[in-house]
Amino acid sequence: MAKKKTIRTIPQERTPMPEQDAQRRAHNFEEVACGYPIEAALNEAERCLLCPDEPCIAGCPVNIDIPGFIQKITEKNLRGAYDIITATNLLPAICGRVCPQENQCEGVCTVGDTLEPVAIGRLERFIGDAAIAEGWVNIPYIEPSGFKIGIVGSGPAGMACAADMAKAGCDVTVFEAFHQAGGVLKYGIPDFRLPNEVIDAEIANLMKLGVKFECNTLVGRLFTIEQMLDELSFQAVFVGTGAGYPSMLGVAGDSLNGVLSANELLTRCNLMRAKEFPDYDTPLPPAKRVAVVGAGNTAMDAMRVSLRLGAEKVYCIYRRSRTECPARAEEVHHAEDEGVEFHWHTNPVGNLDDGKGNVRGMRCIRMELGEPDDSGRRRPVPVPGSEFDFECDLVVYAIGTNANPIMGQTSSLKLNKWGYIETGENLATSVAGVFAGGDIVTGAATVIEAMGAGRKAAASMKAYLGIRATSVADLVGAASTGKLFGIDVKERNFARIRAA
Amino acid sequence: MQTIESKAETRTNAPSTFEIVTRKDFSDVTYLLEVRHPLMAKAAKPGQFVIVMLNEHGERIPLTIADFDRVKGTITLVIQAVGKTTKEMQLACQVGTRLYGMVGPMGIPSPISHAKKVVCVGGGLGVAPVFPQARAFKDAGAYVIGVVGFRNKDLVFWDDKFRACCDEFIICTDDGSTGIKGLVTEGIKQAIAKHSDIDEVVAIGPPIMMKGCAETTRPHNIKTMVSLNPLMVDGTGMCGGCRVKIGGQVKFACVDGPDFDGHKVDFDDLMTRLRRFTEQEKMALDRWLETCRMMNLPASSPASPVEPKPKGPRKAANSPARKS
Ligand SMILES: Cc1cc2nc3c(=O)[nH]c(=O)nc-3n(C[C@H](O)[C@H](O)[C@H](O)COP(=O)(O)OP(=O)(O)OC[C@H]3O[C@@H](n4cnc5c(N)ncnc54)[C@H](O)[C@@H]3O)c2cc1C
Numbered sequence: 134m135a136k137k138k139t140i141r142t143i144p145q146e147r148t149p150m151p152e153q154d155a156q157r158r159a160h161n162f163e164e165v166a167c168g169y170p171i172e173a174a175l176n177e178a179e180r181c182l183l184c185p186d187e188p189c190i191a192g193c194p195v196n197i198d199i200p201g202f203i204q205k206i207t208e209k210n211l212r213g214a215y216d217i218i219t220a221t222n223l224l225p226a227i228c229g230r231v232c233p234q235e236n237q238c239e240g241v242c243t244v245g246d247t248l249e250p251v252a253i254g255r256l257e258r259f260i261g262d263a264a265i266a267e268g269w270v271n272i273p274y275i276e277p278s279g280f281k282i283g284i285v286g287s288g289p290a291g292m293a294c295a296a297d298m299a300k301a302g303c304d305v306t307v308f309e310a311f312h313q314a315g316g317v318l319k320y321g322i323p324d325f326r327l328p329n330e331v332i333d334a335e336i337a338n339l340m341k342l343g344v345k346f347e348c349n350t351l352v353g354r355l356f357t358i359e360q361m362l363d364e365l366s367f368q369a370v371f372v373g374t375g376a377g378y379p380s381m382l383g384v385a386g387d388s389l390n391g392v393l394s395a396n397e398l399l400t401r402c403n404l405m406r407a408k409e410f411p412d413y414d415t416p417l418p419p420a421k422r423v424a425v426v427g428a429g430n431t432a433m434d435a436m437r438v439s440l441r442l443g444a445e446k447v448y449c450i451y452r453r454s455r456t457e458c459p460a461r462a463e464e465v466h467h468a469e470d471e472g473v474e475f476h477w478h479t480n481p482v483g484n485l486d487d488g489k490g491n492v493r494g495m496r497c498i499r500m501e502l503g504e505p506d507d508s509g510r511r512r513p514v515p516v517p518g519s520e521f522d523f524e525c526d527l528v529v530y531a532i533g534t535n536a537n538p539i540m541g542q543t544s545s546l547k548l549n550k551w552g553y554i555e556t557g558e559n560l561a562t563s564v565a566g567v568f569a570g571g572d573i574v575t576g577a578a579t580v581i582e583a584m585g586a587g588r589k590a591a592a593s594m595k596a597y598l599g600i601r602a603t604s605v606a607d608l609v610g611a612a613s614t615g616k617l618f619g620i621d622v623k624e625r626n627f628a629r630i631r632a633a
Numbered sequence: 634m635q636t637i638e639s640k641a642e643t644r645t646n647a648p649s650t651f652e653i654v655t656r657k658d659f660s661d662v663t664y665l666l667e668v669r670h671p672l673m674a675k676a677a678k679p680g681q682f683v684i685v686m687l688n689e690h691g692e693r694i695p696l697t698i699a700d701f702d703r704v705k706g707t708i709t710l711v712i713q714a715v716g717k718t719t720k721e722m723q724l725a726c727q728v729g730t731r732l733y734g735m736v737g738p739m740g741i742p743s744p745i746s747h748a749k750k751v752v753c754v755g756g757g758l759g760v761a762p763v764f765p766q767a768r769a770f771k772d773a774g775a776y777v778i779g780v781v782g783f784r785n786k787d788l789v790f791w792d793d794k795f796r797a798c799c800d801e802f803i804i805c806t807d808d809g810s811t812g813i814k815g816l817v818t819e820g821i822k823q824a825i826a827k828h829s830d831i832d833e834v835v836a837i838g839p840p841i842m843m844k845g846c847a848e849t850t851r852p853h854n855i856k857t858m859v860s861l862n863p864l865m866v867d868g869t870g871m872c873g874g875c876r877v878k879i880g881g882q883v884k885f886a887c888v889d890g891p892d893f894d895g896h897k898v899d900f901d902d903l904m905t906r907l908r909r910f911t912e913q914e915k916m917a918l919d920r921w922l923e924t925c926r927m928m929n930l931p932a933s934s935p936a937s938p939v940e941p942k943p944k945g946p947r948k949a950a951n952s953p954a955r956k957s
């Protein structure tokens with residue numbers, strides 16, 4: 134290895150990622166961030182100090198061996214880097230694009246103390262994309278274990294659990310209610326942030342591992358979880374059905390035509406391809422002025438989709454300030470560059486009716502921070518007399534979701550008081566052999582957390598089924614990290630390594 | 634009336650390919666499709682619905698399960714051709730073809746209460762979805778009074794099938810060409826006049842008709858269940874497009890319904906929300922009819938089993954299944 138790098142010797146500037154021009158991209162659905170070319174990736178990889186205490190690994194929800202894979206990049210060994218990442222993260226091309234790295238690995242990167250942190254997410258994406266382009270996939274030697282596993286929901290939680298169980302030699306079937314697999318990645322996150330080809334490539338990899346996908350299958354109603362365990366003879370089941378059930382504001386005019394949830398807007402546009410109406414049959418309401426309520430990732434996606442669908446004005450209505458906005462910093466920047474108008478400290482009071490049942494505008498009120506409450510948090514309170522109206526022809530609610538009721542209606546799974554599935558530390562539910570993870574357990578969270586939960590549930594499932602050995606690929610790089618998928622070494626059930 | 638059956642064998646538990654095994658045409662706008670799906674035939678209960686996609690470009694449309702045959706492994710849909718998708722299906726869905734997708738059974742099954750005397754009301758196409766409930770009530774030992782309504786005699790269908798599970802049967806037509814002259818509400822009034830001990834009314838049909846039924850029974854304080862049909866996308870509670878107002882509360886029809894207490898439903902809200910996409914629906918239909926005209930396809934003469942050209946107006950996803 135070359136002489137030790139220091140904060141002075143590394144490239145000082147974070148390597149920029151080529152992006153589509155804001156004016157142009159606001160009107161097309163092509164990907165905004167174009168990815169690193171090889172030179173850029175090599176340059177950025179040089180910025181990593183290979184810190185001995187590896188703070189970034191601890192910052193990553195699935196503890197990817199970050200310095201390990203970055204070092205492989207500096208050695209131009211991209212396949213080696215891919216092997217290290219996929220030892221813990223199955224979907225690098227997806228996570229590299231959508232993870233909130235600024236709050237995770239990059240948030241704690243040593244370089245970040247002095248300069249801009251290493252662009253870990255961009256490097257991860259670079260490796261993920263290289264793998265897709267080269268057709269790499271780590272198919273380990275798999276000895277059939279004879280177990281039949283059912284997975285409900287094909288979002289990141291279900292995909293991650295499916296992959297681990299397939300690698301453990303199980304016969305895995307994923308059931309999905311929609312006609313296409315992918316969960317929120319497919320129906321929610323738009324193409325310009327996460328192209329469908331990337332998701333399909335990752336799904337194809339799962340199929341190469343032997344995972345079967347059964348779309349058009351509404352578990353709970355077509356057959357119940359309990360039936361899966363007896364009549365359909367699955368030995369274990371994982372439930373990763375996601376959050377769903379969008380909240381409505383509960384103000385006047387909620388049911389006017391032109392008021393819809395971000396989930397509906399995004400599903401119509403992304404999954405049903407309403408953006409190509411009438412070539413595709415599903416319509417979307419045409420809108421010139423769009424008000425989006427909320428400021429999370431979902432809200433940012435709704436705003437940027439609205440621009441691309443031809444809106445002239447897009448307003449973001451959020452009752453708190455920019456610093457409290459839950460969306461990724463990068464997404465807020467992107468939305469701003471593309472022309473979204475942000476109205477911080479503003480709360481909707483009601484939607485205005487045009488007399489024919491359509492929305493014609495919105496009434497809002499200004500907010501200010503009140504006295505700290507019991508928890509010490511200063512809640513926004515309305516400023517008396519500050520109501521104002523503005524015109525818009527579409528109102529999109531992106532104010533969060535509640536638990537989807539179908540599992541509760543159709544199974545004996547114990548739910549918590551909010552309707553999410555209750556699980557123990559090992560993600561086992563109240564029904565023996567049934568595990569759950571992802572948004573249906575935690576409420577709306579992130580892709581990487583859902584994936585981590587899927588893997589953790591898979592580990593518990595293996596312990597439950599008494600599967601001891603696992604293939605080598607799972608353990609690449611594991612030795613270098615104290616914790617794997619957030620599980621301590623001593624808890625790991627794959628005690629022995631079986632060589633291919 | 635044309636009935637064609639294909640004889641492909643039933644494979645229980647195999648993933649369904651959504652093959653159409655029977656088709657009947659009741660009129661030039663109403664048709665029946667029987668689709669093979671053994672698992673769904675096993676699971677289906679009265680009041681549930683499916684979401685169908687005709688082809689990859691298609692819209693997801695909700696359709697009530699009008700009947701199911703657990704032995705044959707099929708479910709039956711009765712469809713009215715009202716717009717682009719239902720008209721395109723009328724042309725493309727022939728025996729041996731396949732749907733691109735069909736998911737279900739969705740929704741909470743109708744609660745078949747212990748009512749001793751019920752009136753089951755079907756308005757027009759609503760006759761099909763209310764039939765499984767009438768049969769279930771009959772099987773549960775109730776005294777069932779069937780009330781069905783059509784615009785005229787030519788549109789009547791399933792009267793024999795319906796009559797067979799009713800203790801009394803009243804048929805109404807707008808023009809009096811058969812049965813009593815008047816709307817189904819007339820039939821309900823007759824039934825109420827004759828029986829003072831009706832426990833429950835179940836009414837399915839266009840929103841305006843269900844509203845009428847609820848208003849008819851309200852003064853008599855008779856429990857009235859209706860099945861709501863708002864626009865839907867996913868049918869799994871994920872989008873909120875199907876939200877309806879029930880007693881001032883917002884409910885999602887696909888997972889909290891589709892059956893609700895008719896006396897609490899805000900029907901005006903439902904009717905307004907059904908007009909959400911009128912302009913786009915018209916545009917899609919006009920465009921499709923124009924393509925049909927240019928390709929010389931009989932967009933609306935379905936009674937004869939047209940052999941759809943291999944290249945339909947749109948890339949047909951329905952490749953013919955094997956015929957034995
Ligand atoms: C618009 C949007 C943008 C987001 N952006 C980001 C981001 O940038 N970064 C990030 O980290 N996170 C983001 N998130 C959050 C992230 O996508 C979710 O936390 C994650 O997808 C949850 O994964 P999951 O596997 O638990 O569920 P989901 O991805 O929701 O998948 C659940 C799947 O189960 C299916 N299903 C449900 N019920 C049944 C049933 N009964 N039978 C069969 N199938 C069923 C559903 O159809 C769905 O496909 C975003 C979310 C949204 C909505």
Ligand SMILES: Cc1cc2nc3c(=O)[nH]c(=O)nc-3n(C[C@H](O)[C@H](O)[C@H](O)COP(=O)(O)OP(=O)(O)OC[C@H]3O[C@@H](n4cnc5c(N)ncnc54)[C@H](O)[C@@H]3O)c2cc1C
Nearest residue numbers: 682694695696697711712713715716717718719862863914
């Ligand atoms: C739970 C449920 C069960 C249903 N069951 C049946 C059924 O068994 N048979 C059947 O023929 N139809 C049923 N419908 C209605 C059916 O889904 C619509 O007719 C269909 O979506 C119309 O599609 P289209 O593209 O042909 O027409 P579009 O072009 O979408 O619409 C044409 C016209 O039909 C009206 N329309 C559209 N959607 C609906 C709707 N959901 N309900 C009522 N009118 C609508 C529109 O207002 C418009 O005037 C059901 C709907 C729901 C929600």
Ligand code: SF4
Nearest residue numbers: 181182184189242243
């Ligand atoms: S903290 Fe930053 S510099 Fe240190 S090893 Fe991790 S990525 Fe490299």
Ligand code: FES
Nearest residue numbers: 868870872873887
């Ligand atoms: S159809 Fe989407 S929530 Fe009911």
